[in-house]
Amino acid sequence: MAMTTETTDTSAAPELQPRHAIGLSMKRKEDPRFIRGAGRYVDDITLPGMHYMALVHSPYPHAKINRIDKSAALALPGVKAVITGEDLVAAGLGWIPTFHGYDKQMVLAVGKALFQYQEVAGVIATSREIALDAAELVEVDYEPLDVLVDPFESMRDTLIIRNDRENKTNHIYHWEVGDRSKTDAALAASEVAIDEKIVFQRVHPAPLEPCGIVADMNGGTGRLTMYLTSQAPHAHRTVVSLVTGIPEDKIRIVSPDIGGGFGNKVPVYPGYVVATAASVILGFPVKWIETRTENLTTTGFARDYHMRVQIGASRAGKITALKVTTVADHGAFDAAADPTKYPAGLFGIVTGSYDFPTAFTELDAYFTNKAPGGVAYRCSFRVTEASYAIERGMDMLAQRLGIDPAEFRLLNFVKKAQFPYPSPLGFVYDSGDYHLTLQKALDQIGYQQLRAEQAEKRARGEYMGIGISTFTEAVGAGPNKLFDIMGIKMFDSAEIRIHPTGSGIVRTGARHQGQGHETTWAQIVAEELGLDPQNILVEEGDTDTAPYGLGTYASRSTPVAGGAIALAARKVREKAKKIAAHVLEASEDDIEWEDYKFKVSGVPGKTITMKEIAFAAYTNPSPGSEPGLEATFYYDPPNMTFPHGAYIAVVDVDAETGFVNVRRFLAIDDCGTVINPMIVEGQIHGGLTEGFAIAFMQEIRFDAGGNHLNTNFTEYLVPTSLETPHWETGKTCTPSPHHPIGAKGVGESPNVGSPAAFVNAVVDALAPLGVKHIEMPMTRAKVWHAIKDAQAQR
């Protein structure tokens, strides 16, 4: 089959060659301490006089609380206090704002519990074991109420979950973007169209380290120190100050090593608030570390979008319009940490990599009796849901048209010459070459040979599938004119100090959780200043020392904090240039930065390195200038960045058992400039493994009564190396034109792009049986039933 490529010139792949530091596959500087078990996590912190907290949770998903009896718990030796929601209300801490800004959230249940496992009381004791035992002794008189677990039932408003709100409805908000009338007209006029329901199930990021805190109110200094599993320490400090009234200078948040975040450690959780209140009231440090069940049942879940996808096209396969209508299940509170102006996050990226003449999307969100959350799990503000919708939809339409899904995509991609590309839903894509990336994937995996093999196998009655996903992300939130969290603009920051001997330290407002910042940030500084990245220390996570920033999530660190680092380094270089002129006894106008050192223009051999300048900055500063060599930069990105990729999955399905063998998976990613190829590859491996888990294993399930059915790792599955396929990777590179070093971010791309590739592959395998769609997770049972149902209908 000949592929139609309209703009591709694969010979011109603009891959950057390794430079001084950027582009080098340096081993991660942080790994030795992790490999040796020397990482320091919140639970490793023990302070003198520290006590422990355990939480009491509601077994009911919806129940009136008539009475809470603390007496038996308080009578247990070692118990110091039992804190209830009423206690917090009296202290003005009964409710906290959600990051979204549109809602508030109970800290501990007051009046009624709104979801199963909701926090009802906190018990503080001298040991963790005593606290847990005492939590069992807190007697709560519940009066069960009817339960809503289905957002389509919630929308009928026959039962109102949130009676604390002025509007007596379960409807939270309506959001829409695009041209409704033009899109409807285009769909109606389309020669071919699909109109399909696609669900992205509720999942949970399940980081191996659950959430936790050591809260330490120091009565002597009047300062509150919170050692916290926080992806956004500064934002948390501001929230704590706003909620408690404690001045921000009296609050220090330290986010030590984090054992995985994936967005789960962005929100403020009740356990944090209760432990902090306990420390303030009782005057000693209080530690709270979540159990696995608490993490899975109460902290930020992901997805739970019910989408109707309509795409129109001509019979020749040219797309004409896209409309996506979504019902979102937000649980009992609207705690999705989306930017204020984007209640549905960046779902507007749902047009994906395709040049739709018109598009429209709308979304309605509802309360249910489930835990709150929504944007976690390695996803840039609902980009994963959007990518899944469009990539499934495009495959469904290709199948309807009888066009090869690769050819269909190549026919409809945004062309390289169209960048910067204004999408019909309001984004301006910065750069990309979608044809190049997909063609590289097709060539690398041997697409034509695979299709030939598939034809042979189908003739033998075997089920082999090839699934493609060509996603575009919107990451790097974001430009201050558009993005804020609770009013705080979504810039980020960097502070660089170069020491006299040419080593240095860089601090940022980001906070890594395994992304490799300690290495990549050092590489950026080293690249900009010609220094040795091994001698650049990276420090994040301490609000007393790091400049203010919005933290690490939504693939924003490299696009935003990475930009700040590069620009702070350039400020250092500007100052260094003055010192170079002074030391080299030349005019500053004659000083040039070339080959990672300064030289005097036209005077060969008269050069000075940054290391030499660093020494001079402290020993021989130029007259009238400040000694030292450091700079700070707060970076407001002019636009988001738009990484993209082409993923291809190859599967074999056993029709007798429903078992899916992922035989091959190729990910070609384009994240612009690659700072450290090995770290990027590691990020892609991790994200693909999570995408595999979502596609085949994971779903947070509830029964009709609101019981949370998978509360631990025996029921909610995390793939091991045994199940995980072998990942093949590759890259193309279209640097971001507006980012200081051309980087776009990659952390979330594999999770965003891969689920659709898996589902497309399985459905492609079973297409001869008439299978049109299988909802995730594609368990063996679900695949088996799809096969049997299809066979029964034939």
Next chain:
Amino acid sequence: MNLHWKGQEHVAADKATTWAFINDPAQISKCLPDLLEATIHDAHSFDAIVQVGVGPVRGKFKFKITLDPQPDETTMNMKISGGGLGSVVDLLAGATVLANDDRTTTLDWEGTASMRGPVATVGGRVIDAQAERVISTTFGNVKSRLAGTAATSA
């Protein structure tokens, strides 16, 4: 999770003896399997602490049990509510006592339970079998203890 069970026991005692037995909290409490402790409050209510082991849910559950004998002296309703380890079990049970011609008694029983929390996540077939075992063992113990009482009386 809601579950329903029913069964029947043939008791070697007359109806009056059987009726008196199931009206006695002290006697009924002794029929509960894996009982660790019972506290009798009055003629119709008692607390029981029992050892529970269902899949990963293992520990002590505390129940409040209320007997509600009907005036017809044939029907006994029981409300059992409680739980532990974050789980809640609400059980409504009923027993009908019918006299047989041979001075024995037929005990028809049925129960409906709703479960919430970790115990509800164990899985329907596991929890169903375990709960049915507890209930059938309880009424089986009623039968055997009554048989012992009848034998002693004889």
